[in-house]
Every structure is written in structure tokens, then in C-alpha cells.
Amino acid sequence: MNTLSYGLLSLLTKNSRSGYELMLHIQPFWSAKHSQIYPLLALLEQKGHVAYVHVPQSDKPDKKVYSITEQGKEALREWIAEPTDEPVTRDELSLKVYCIGLVDKEQARKMLAVREVYYRKKKERFGSLMDKLQQGSDKPLAQLEIGDDAFGMYVLVHKATMKVDTDLIWCEWMKEKLK
Amino acid sequence: MNTLSYGLLSLLTKNSRSGYELMLHIQPFWSAKHSQIYPLLALLEQKGHVAYVHVPQSDKPDKKVYSITEQGKEALREWIAEPTDEPVTRDELSLKVYCIGLVDKEQARKMLAVREVYYRKKKERFGSLMDKLQQGSDKPLAQLEIGDDAFGMYVLVHKATMKVDTDLIWCEWMKEKLK
DNA sequence: CTTATCTATGTCATTATTGACATATAAATA
DNA sequence: TATTTATATGTCAATAATGACATAGATAAG
Numbered sequence: 001m002n003t004l005s006y007g008l009l010s011l012l013t014k015n016s017r018s019g020y021e022l023m024l025h026i027q028p029f030w031s032a033k034h035s036q037i038y039p040l041l042a043l044l045e046q047k048g049h050v051a052y053v054h055v056p057q058s059d060k061p062d063k064k065v066y067s068i069t070e071q072g073k074e075a076l077r078e079w080i081a082e083p084t085d086e087p088v089t090r091d092e093l094s095l096k097v098y099c100i101g102l103v104d105k106e107q108a109r110k111m112l113a114v115r116e117v118y119y120r121k122k123k124e125r126f127g128s129l130m131d132k133l134q135q136g137s138d139k140p141l142a143q144l145e146i147g148d149d150a151f152g153m154y155v156l157v158h159k160a161t162m163k164v165d166t167d168l169i170w171c172e173w174m175k176e177k178l179k
Numbered sequence: 180m181n182t183l184s185y186g187l188l189s190l191l192t193k194n195s196r197s198g199y200e201l202m203l204h205i206q207p208f209w210s211a212k213h214s215q216i217y218p219l220l221a222l223l224e225q226k227g228h229v230a231y232v233h234v235p236q237s238d239k240p241d242k243k244v245y246s247i248t249e250q251g252k253e254a255l256r257e258w259i260a261e262p263t264d265e266p267v268t269r270d271e272l273s274l275k276v277y278c279i280g281l282v283d284k285e286q287a288r289k290m291l292a293v294r295e296v297y298y299r300k301k302k303e304r305f306g307s308l309m310d311k312l313q314q315g316s317d318k319p320l321a322q323l324e325i326g327d328d329a330f331g332m333y334v335l336v337h338k339a340t341m342k343v344d345t346d347l348i349w350c351e352w353m354k355e356k357l358k
Numbered sequence: 359c360t361t362a363t364c365t366a367t368g369t370c371a372t373t374a375t376t377g378a379c380a381t382a383t384a385a386a387t388a
Numbered sequence: 389t390a391t392t393t394a395t396a397t398g399t400c401a402a403t404a405a406t407g408a409c410a411t412a413g414a415t416a417a418g
Contacts, residue, residue: 083293
């Protein structure tokens, strides 16, 4: 079973969710399109790691709401104990920046400006996520512990926020360099 | 042509390199195995974007040293002007951390400790890279400008250093949380 | 003395991932 | 009014990426 499948199981330990919702919630931490997720959910269902109920909706299309099974939880626990793969990053901008001398300052600035907008939006999204997390919590997020349900999400959003702040600092630094 | 192909061309704007060297130098910024790189180099050669000379070696296996052609440089310039893809990150640890409540504190600490070692090694590698960069430069790195040959590499290594420092700060923060 | 690592290039089957196609309704925006 | 966005699920061809296999000499570590 691939890493994304375990990722889907991980999300399902907190809430039952539709494939569409799973896609939206996993994307900040693992890039994946719906065309990859739906077939994997079908496989997980075949294997008995998840089960779903068909939920009819009047205003929106019907959906399948998936839940993790006891068997799925057991598979998850085994996966967590195994050695963890190293992170993989692929950023086209890095490759372009490497040979940035090929273009003039103006073009370079524009390239960086587009990316800065991307980072700002990302920061905003993580900010909202943190707010939503606080609203759903009965104690201040800083007091959450490993046993608390929201702990994992909290520490991940915290990390994401730290990283996007670093990206923005680099953008500012680059603007100075390209003045 | 895919992004990695352009990445290889980017590296070749600074130095002529063998496929093996290209693999080693691109990996910090774009994960790729030799089995992907060698076929792409053959394609780039077919298209006339790169050319190679066979270099016999006595102590080590022979190598093919690739150089970018004028045509390759033109392709690069066109690519840089196009919109840049958003970065893709896939980190299995994030998925595990999300459901970290499934394991006990001790196991969680060990998981994070392995990752911390990974980050420390990475930081060291980027530190060496920066040193090597300074040795090859006639002025202090902080004074490099867009026209300078080492500028792209310098700003990239700077970014990588900032990011890995952020990762390490998160690791320390997590150690506190898991005390 | 043996095993692992580094150098160096390559192929190929398998797996992972994307992008396009397909369908359908509601709401918001231009 | 027309187009885009969001909701919702799915298939399938094409592309990207990995891991295993193959070869081979040198050096380093255990």
C-alpha cells in the first residue's frame, strides 16, 4: 500500500469524510488529485481498511462518507512503526532561480512577485486553519498534548506557518537583492 | 519537455558536467534518481539542446561530459518566461504526525529524533556548499548581484539554509511538547 | 578478508501522479 | 446572460518517477 493510502487512513482517524473532503484536507500536506484518491479509496474499501455509507444530498451531489475500520487502524499502527521516507520537494522556481542571470532584473522581480502572492495566500489559509482549530478546541492550542485529538493537526499547521513565514522572509530578502 | 530536463539545462549553464555529477548537484533542489536522468540526457542530446564528449578515465569509469548548446540556452530562456508551477512537497512524516496520538510519547520522540538527524546532516551539507561557494568567489557572497555567476546558487543555498533552520526549530519545539 | 561506498552509465518493469474526459446541480461572478 | 467556482464521483491514457537489475574498478571501513 502506498503512502497516500496511509495518509487517507490517517485523516479518517479523526473524522469520517467523503473522498472530496479527504482530497481538500490532505492537499496542504501531500499533493494529490482526486483522480488518484478515488481509486485508492475503492482499494482501501476492498481490503476492509475503510467502509462507506452513501449519503444522498438534495442541493449538492450525493456523496460517499468513508470511515476507518478496526483493521484500518491496525494497518496504520504498523505503518507508523516503520522507518519514515525522507521528504520530497520539487520546486520549479528553484531551478529557474539557479540560472536567473539569463533574464533581466525586471523579469526576475516579476517571477518572484508571483511566488510571493502564492506564499501570502498560503499563509492566510494556514491562519484560518489555526483559527478554526482554536474554535473547535476547549483549551488554548498551546496547551494541547499528544493525547488530544487536535494535537497532530495543531503541530502540523504550526510547522507549515513557520515554513511559509520563512519563505516570505526569503522573498523580502530577494527583493532587496534585486533592487 | 519536462521540468527536470530544464533543470538539467539550468545546471549546464554554469559548468559542463557528467550525468552522474548532474544527478548529485540537482538533488538538493529536485529529487531525481540516475535512472530518470540518463534517459533525459539522451533525449536532450537528440534534440540538440546538449552535446557531450566521451572522457576516458583510468582510475574511475569513463564518463560523458555534457555541455549546453546555443539551442539549449534558447529553450531555457523560453521556459523561464513561462508561468512557474507551484512547489510540490510530499513528506510522509507529516502524515504520521497527524495521527501521532496512535503511538506513545516514547515512539513519537524516536520518530522525531530520526528526522532531526536528517535535518542536521542537511544543514551541514548546505553549510559546506556555502563555504565552497565562498572559496570560489572573488567577493563576499553577500555582495553578489544578479549578473554574477554564483548569484543563483548563493540565493538558493541561503533559502535552503533558512528552511532547514526552521525545520530544526520545529524539532526543538516538538521535543518540548513531547516532554 | 569481506563488505560497503563511490565512481559511472545504462535499461526496464512497476508504481505514482497528472491531465483530460465525463456528468450534474447550485451559486456566485462578470 | 454567460462563465467560473464549488460540490461530488469516477475512468483512463499519458507522463513522471522509482527500484531493481546489470556491469565494473577503486577505495575505505569493519
